[in-house]
Amino acid sequence: MPELFTWEFATDPYPAYAWLREHSPVHRTVLPSGVEAWLVTRYADARQALADQRLSKNPAHHAGSAHAKGRTGIPGERKAELMTHLLNIDPPDHTRLRRLVSKAFTPRTVAEFAPRVRELTDGLIDRFAAQGSADLIHDFAFPLPIYAICDLLGVPREDQDDFRDWAGMMIRHGGGPRGGVARSVKKMRAYLAELIHRKREAPGDDLISGLIRASDHGEHLTENEAAAMAFILLFAGFETTVNLIGNGMYALLRHPEQRERLQRALARGDERLLATGVEELLRYDGPVELATWRYATEPLTLGGRDIAAGDPVLVVLAAADRDPERFGDPDTLDLARRDNQHLGYGHGIHYCLGAPLARLEGQTAIATLLRRLPDVRLAGDPDDLRWRGGLIMRGLRTLPVEFAAETK
Numbered sequence: 001m002p003e004l005f006t007w008e009f010a011t012d013p014y015p016a017y018a019w020l021r022e023h024s025p026v027h028r029t030v031l032p033s034g035v036e037a038w039l040v041t042r043y044a045d046a047r048q049a050l051a052d053q054r055l056s057k058n059p060a061h062h063a064g065s066a067h068a069k070g071r072t073g074i075p076g077e078r079k080a081e082l083m084t085h086l087l088n089i090d091p092p093d094h095t096r097l098r099r100l101v102s103k104a105f106t107p108r109t110v111a112e113f114a115p116r117v118r119e120l121t122d123g124l125i126d127r128f129a130a131q132g133s134a135d136l137i138h139d140f141a142f143p144l145p146i147y148a149i150c151d152l153l154g155v156p157r158e159d160q161d162d163f164r165d166w167a168g169m170m171i172r173h174g175g176g177p178r179g180g181v182a183r184s185v186k187k188m189r190a191y192l193a194e195l196i197h198r199k200r201e202a203p204g205d206d207l208i209s210g211l212i213r214a215s216d217h218g219e220h221l222t223e224n225e226a227a228a229m230a231f232i233l234l235f236a237g238f239e240t241t242v243n244l245i246g247n248g249m250y251a252l253l254r255h256p257e258q259r260e261r262l263q264r265a266l267a268r269g270d271e272r273l274l275a276t277g278v279e280e281l282l283r284y285d286g287p288v289e290l291a292t293w294r295y296a297t298e299p300l301t302l303g304g305r306d307i308a309a310g311d312p313v314l315v316v317l318a319a320a321d322r323d324p325e326r327f328g329d330p331d332t333l334d335l336a337r338r339d340n341q342h343l344g345y346g347h348g349i350h351y352c353l354g355a356p357l358a359r360l361e362g363q364t365a366i367a368t369l370l371r372r373l374p375d376v377r378l379a380g381d382p383d384d385l386r387w388r389g390g391l392i393m394r395g396l397r398t399l400p401v402e403f404a405a406e407t408k
């Protein structure tokens with residue numbers, strides 16, 4: 001039985017997941033926090049679990065009620081005002097809130113935002129293109145989604161660097177100064193509450209104004225609900241996108257033949273391989289390694305194992321997406337892969353609300369980097385790269401690259 005949650009595991013968890021899929025597909029384990037949980041690693045079981053209404057998202061169902069706290073990994077969510085967000089609630093509350101936010105956050109809102117994402121992407125590359133080297137996490141993958149979501153929400157440009165600092169503190173997961181995370185969450189909460197108040201007085205055509213305006217059978221979001229919603233949009237859409245760009249570029253840099261194929265397609269103006277390619281990058285080494293916490297509300301059987309009421313269940317998306325029962329040659333990166341119904345965005349009623357925005361950002365970021373830095377390559381030894389710890393997300397701390405400097 002391979003060891004889980006060690007440093008080697010964080011670097012490459014896939015061999016351990018292959019072992020689990022084969023020998024113990026629904027596996028009871030003790031997490032580094034000491035909490036016991038079931039890990040679900042086969043594709044068919046994972047899909048079933050993600051859609052099973054007997055698995056609640058409400059932490060109050062956890063048998064170890066002493067631990068009954070928010071566990072989505074979103075900093076500050078234990079604060080009551082931010083607890084009631086989509087990933088912590090079940091129908092009918094979930095249905096109501098999701099319907100309301102879906103009215104403001106539509107695929108059309110996202111499509112109209114495409115030129116701004118291109119502008120942001122080029123602007124960030126402009127800052128380092130003449131240098132011949134960069135850290136693609138710090139200089140690119142990290143700022144892009146934070147500025148994008150701030151723009152979309154309607155945070156004025158002059159305040160966006162504050163957001164960048166607060167978000168930077170939170171993503172370090174306690175690695176920053178003591179109390180820094182709590183302070184950043186507090187500042188962000190206070191800022192959002194104030195902004196929502198201002199937008200109520202003077203609405204614009206941004207997402208926060210849309211959230212305030214959205215109504216369902218005459219019902220509106222309260223200011224607290226709107227603040228919690230803005231907060232989850234920021235957080236569900238931030239580290240995930242950083243990791244999509246980071247893990248995605250890393251996979252491309254390690255598979256030169258695939259990346260050259262994509263560059264040739266882009267040079268011909270053919271974006272089909274870009275679309276299938278970004279889906280494949282999500283399957284191959286996606287940003288969300290484990291789906292967020294679920295709790296059995298009644299005894300149930302999954303993959304032949306009996307799960308007791310109150311037991312936490314963690315669906316391992318990264319393992320399911322490499323299941324040979326579902327994907328041919330699952331450990332091979334194939335940007336043109338067909339029939340690629342991966343679980344990188346989840347499945348069922350909690351399916352990622354931001355998937356259209358994530359696709360837009362991921363495709364724009366990767367295509368623009370490959371066009372503007374055609375010979376981009378890893379700087380240094382891949383063995384020296386470090387992965388950020390954390391149960392739910394999978395992403396690199398840094399991604400140093402070199403390239404021929406752009407001349408004006």
Ligand code: HEM
Nearest residue numbers: 086087236237240241244291292345346350352353354358
């Ligand atoms: C590459 C980027 C992304 C990935 C891989 C991703 C992945 C996921 C996954 C796996 C879930 C389901 C979690 C579960 O069932 O436990 C989810 C839910 C969610 N995502 Fe994303 N996400 C991404 C980007 C975004 C963006 C950009 C936004 C918004 C701005 C966003 C907003 C949300 C929200 C609000 C939910 C909760 C939906 C619900 O509970 O109904 N995500 N995401």
